[in-house]
Amino acid sequence: MKIQVLVAAMHQKDHALLEKMHLKTDAIVANQCDFNSVEDFEWNGHKIRYLNFAERGVGLNRNNALMRATGDICLLADDDMIYVDDYVEKVKKAFEKFPDADVIAFNLIEPKITRYVIKKAYKVGFLNYLRFGTARVAIRLKSVREKGIFFNQCFGGGTEHSHGEDNIFLTDCLRKGLKMYAVPEYIAELTEERESTWKSGYDEKYFRDQGALYRMISPRWWKFLCLQDALRHRKLYDCFWVTSYKKMVGN
Incomplete structure (x- = not known):
């Protein structure tokens, strides 16, 4: 089982991010910056590719x-994450425990807890998937590709609508029949040192x-979703x- 990290990054000028994120697997760093280049090299015995593109939009960056991903299992990462020492083993064990899983959500360590904390393993469905973002998710690449999910x-940041690309991605995964699970393992620390492009x-x-x-x-049900939100x-x-409901529905 080959694990690969797909990092959505911005303004990287060198390769210091690899050490900073504590990567122990192959990785692709999609770096939105002010120049265009593709770099392929080995680092600590792992295959690394930097995609440096002068463009913006987190969805485009992740795509x-x-x-270009080649791993069996891919972690969808941000550049303000630091992986724990045994993240590779934790991810592998999770997919071995749930062999039918196409998507698995993990926990992230935060300086101040703002995200939903998974306390026990369970299957994720349409009633509870919106609590997860892609930075805490691992995907089975073959499953996602066969269903044409991007x-x-x-x-998302850098686009007309400044957030939500991860919610739509997971919606498409479930809608197209992929199986998703949540497990109570912590795989990375979220430093949040980079200012969000949308949280104003x-x-x-x-x-x-x-x-x-x-x-x-x-x-069909978008107004109900606005109401519950x-x-x-x-x-x-x-x-x-x-007031918030009326603003969401445009009244």
């Missing part, structure tokens, strides 16, 4: 790596983009739920 290039607070644009995301996920996050948004 550049995904199209990242939507109109959503829960402003008008955030709510419009959230509504556009739900409409993409489910054209407004109700579930009413304390987080710090506004009356009707």
Whole structure:
């Protein structure tokens, strides 16, 4: 079982990221910067490819790596992550425990816990998959390729709609019959040292983009998804739920 890390990175000028992320596998670093080049080399016995492109958009960046991936199992990483020493073993064991898995979500270590914490292993479905982002996900490359699944290039940092590309990706995985599991293993620490390209607070644009995301996920039920979001996050948004709901649906 060959593990490969696919890193979505920005403004990398050298190869220091490999050591910084504590990588112990082959990797593709999709680096959005201000020049174009492709670098192939060996590092600590692993095959590394840098895709340096003068372009923007996180979906496009992840697709550049995904199209060129060669691993059996691929981790979808960001450049502000540091992998734990035994991440390779943890990922392999998870796919051995769930041999029918096409996608597996893991836990991330955070300075301040903001993400959902997996406490026991379970199968993920349409009722609970939106709690996961792709930075904590590993995919079986063959399964994703056979179903023709890629990242939507109109959503995510650097695009018209500043977030949601990971939600749409996982939606497509489930919609096309891929099996997804969650396991309570921590595989990396999220440093969050790089400023987000979209987290400017829960402003008008955030709510419009959230509504556009739900409409993409489910054209039939998108307004219901907006409603549950407004109700579930009413304390987080710090506004009356009707207000956030109306902003999401464009009223």
